[in-house]
Amino acid sequence: MTTIHAASRSIFSASLTPFFRLSLLLASTVMAAAPVGAQQAATKASVVAGSEVSLSAITQATWVQGEGPKAFEPGKVYIFECWATWCGPCIMMIPHVNELHKKYYDKGLRVYGMSVWEDDQAKVEKFVKFKGAKMSYPVAFTGKGSAFESEWLKAAGVKSIPHAFIVRNGKLLASTQASRLTDQLIETLLAGDEGAQQGANTLLSAQNQQGKTKQLVQAIYNARNKQDAAKMSTLLKQLKGIDSAHPEIPILELWVLIVCKDWPAAVTELKEMPVSETKNSFISMTGMRLARSEQHGYPEDFMKAFVPLYADYVLRNESPIGPNHFVSLSIHQWRLGNKEDAAMTAKQGVAAAKAFAVGRALPIQPYGRFAKSVHEGSLPTLKDLSKWQREAREQAAPKK
Numbered sequence: 001m002t003t004i005h006a007a008s009r010s011i012f013s014a015s016l017t018p019f020f021r022l023s024l025l026l027a028s029t030v031m032a033a034a035p036v037g038a039q040q041a042a043t044k045a046s047v048v049a050g051s052e053v054s055l056s057a058i059t060q061a062t063w064v065q066g067e068g069p070k071a072f073e074p075g076k077v078y079i080f081e082c083w084a085t086w087c088g089p090c091i092m093m094i095p096h097v098n099e100l101h102k103k104y105y106d107k108g109l110r111v112y113g114m115s116v117w118e119d120d121q122a123k124v125e126k127f128v129k130f131k132g133a134k135m136s137y138p139v140a141f142t143g144k145g146s147a148f149e150s151e152w153l154k155a156a157g158v159k160s161i162p163h164a165f166i167v168r169n170g171k172l173l174a175s176t177q178a179s180r181l182t183d184q185l186i187e188t189l190l191a192g193d194e195g196a197q198q199g200a201n202t203l204l205s206a207q208n209q210q211g212k213t214k215q216l217v218q219a220i221y222n223a224r225n226k227q228d229a230a231k232m233s234t235l236l237k238q239l240k241g242i243d244s245a246h247p248e249i250p251i252l253e254l255w256v257l258i259v260c261k262d263w264p265a266a267v268t269e270l271k272e273m274p275v276s277e278t279k280n281s282f283i284s285m286t287g288m289r290l291a292r293s294e295q296h297g298y299p300e301d302f303m304k305a306f307v308p309l310y311a312d313y314v315l316r317n318e319s320p321i322g323p324n325h326f327v328s329l330s331i332h333q334w335r336l337g338n339k340e341d342a343a344m345t346a347k348q349g350v351a352a353a354k355a356f357a358v359g360r361a362l363p364i365q366p367y368g369r370f371a372k373s374v375h376e377g378s379l380p381t382l383k384d385l386s387k388w389q390r391e392a393r394e395q396a397a398p399k400k
Contacts, residue, residue, distance in 0.1 A: 045157035049204055051172050053165075057147035058140070061114070064125045066138025068112060077189050077196065078110045078167040081178055082153065084118045085127045090162040092277045093178045094135050100178075100186060101137040108190050113139040116149060116161065166203075168196050174203040179247040179276055206243045213243050220252050229259040251278045258298075267305045283313045284325070291328035292382050294335060307332045311341075315348070323353035323367050327385060330370075334379045342379070346371035363392030 047053065058068045058080075072078065081097050083090035101111040113135070115124045121141045128139050142148040152158075152165060156175055164181065166173045166189065173189070173196060180203065189199035206213075216239045223231040236252050250273050257266040273279050287310040290296045290303075298306075310332065314325045326349025334342035346367075353367040366388035373380050 045155065047152065047155040047172060049172055049174050049200060052170055053167055053172050054151065057142075057151040058112075060147045061140035061142045062121060063138060063140050064115075064121070065128050065135075068138060068140055069110065072167065072170045073110075074169060075192075076108045076110055076168070077173075077186075078112070078165075079178075079181070080112050080114050080152070080165040080167070082114045082116045082158070082161045082163045082165070084116060084161060085120075085123055086118060087161055089277050092275075092280055093162050094131065095275060096181075097178050098135055098137060100181060103183070104186055104190065107187075109186060111137040113137055114148060115139065115141045116146075116153060117144060119144045166200070173197075173200040174207075176203050176207070177247070179278070180206065180245055182245055185245065202245070206245065209242050213239060213246055216242070217246075217248050217252070220255075224255050224259055227259055229256055232256050232259060247276065247278050250274075250276070251282050254282070263299050263302050267302055270302075270305055270309070280313060283310055286310075287313070287332065288324065288328050291331040300336075303332065303336060307336060311345075315345070320355065321352060322356055323349045323362075324385075325349075326352050327367070327370055327382065330374060331379065331382070334374065339374075339377075343371070343375045346374040361393075361396075363389055363396065365392050 055069060055071065059070070061068065069078065079097075079100070081093070083093070085091075097111060097113070100109065105111075113128075118124065121143070124139070124141045128135055140148075153163075156165070156172075158175065162178055163175060164178045165175045168189070185199050185202060188195045188202070190196075191198075216235055220232050220235045220239070223229075223235060232252070233256055236249070236256065239246060239252070240249060250269075254266060254269045254273070257263075257269055283306075286306070290298060290306075307329075310329055314321055314329045326345055330342045330346040330349065333339075333345060350364065350367045350371050353362065353364045356362055357364055366385055369388055370380050370385055
């Protein structure tokens with residue numbers, strides 16, 4: 001995951017059992033791997049806010065969809081969104097980026113997808129074609145070691161993706177994560193010279209306050225672990241005062257409602273919250289965690305709202321999903337009385353295990369055993385799955 005989740009992930013994982021830590025690893029294949037693969041060696045930035053940028057590297061890229069800009073049109077705002085097919089958080093951002101493209105193109109926004117840090121052009125072309133209208137903006141393949149990588153990414157000191165460069169009149173206004181590009185911010189950036197500078201200042205201010213906001217987010221999650229809703233609310237107010245557009249705020253607001261056990265409001269917040277990387281992270285970890293025990297304390301009304309979102313995340317995710325997510329979803333579906341769905345999901349989990357096992361020492365038999373049991377009308381627990389995995393590994397181990 002990207003750095004905005006570092007605090008929530010570390011605090012959350014501190015209380016996990018060894019099996020659940022393994023479950024998260026198996027469940028979040030690409031999302032966990034993305035930062036490692038996405039991070040590059042740190043370099044001193046020579047391209048900063050206010051720097052002039054050249055289109056030379058852009059024109060050298062191979063455009064797999066649409067065309068790149070030949071020149072920067074005066075007054076237009078350009079977003080160059082850096083992504084990769086293997087980067088889960090990048091893929092999560094595509095719907096948001098596409099919506100910005102469709103909503104603000106006629107108002108002067110130009111959005112371009114820049115595939116970076118990968119060398120399989122055919123894979124990028126296939127991905128973009130598959131996305132179709134859901135990724136309708138122009139997309140370029142740059143390739144590893146490209147001019148774009150050296151003249152933009154390395155020159156700007158970019159170490160991870162997703163990452164967006166915002167340009168106006170040939171100068172870099174700011175660079176940020178696309179999750180920060182709200183409607184309000186885009187409209188500000190498009191509001192002439194004064195608006196563009198105001199929007200850039202907003203992003204730069206958030207960037208400069210990143211250390212403080214990270215501490216606040218961590219403190220809020222610490223208060224959550226202690227079920228201290230009052231302290232959470234106080235700290236959340238401070239976070240909003242420093243960075244009102246912080247991507248973690250919607251999830252933190254949801255956590256306050258959960259700690260307060262204001263379940264009707266929590267259900268509403270969960271349903272109305274826009275799709276984002278932070279929401280998907282919450283859904284991913286919560287789905288796994290609540291599957292461990294039926295005595296998790298979340299009421300049925302909340303679970304009826306949550307499980308369809310979890311199912312959408314697991315079954316329709318365009319990034320590879322590990323088999324333990326399918327097991328967890330099957331458990332939730334069974335508990336809500338949807339036994340046919342539970343059996344089908346468990347069966348899909350076997351296929352996911354086979355795909356995940358390629359090149360890894362992952363026993364597939366336990367997932368088949370789980371699916372068979374669900375199909376025959378009996379729901380195993382995650383402890384059962386853990387036991388079967390341990391036994392399968394012991395049987396596969398070389399005899400001394």
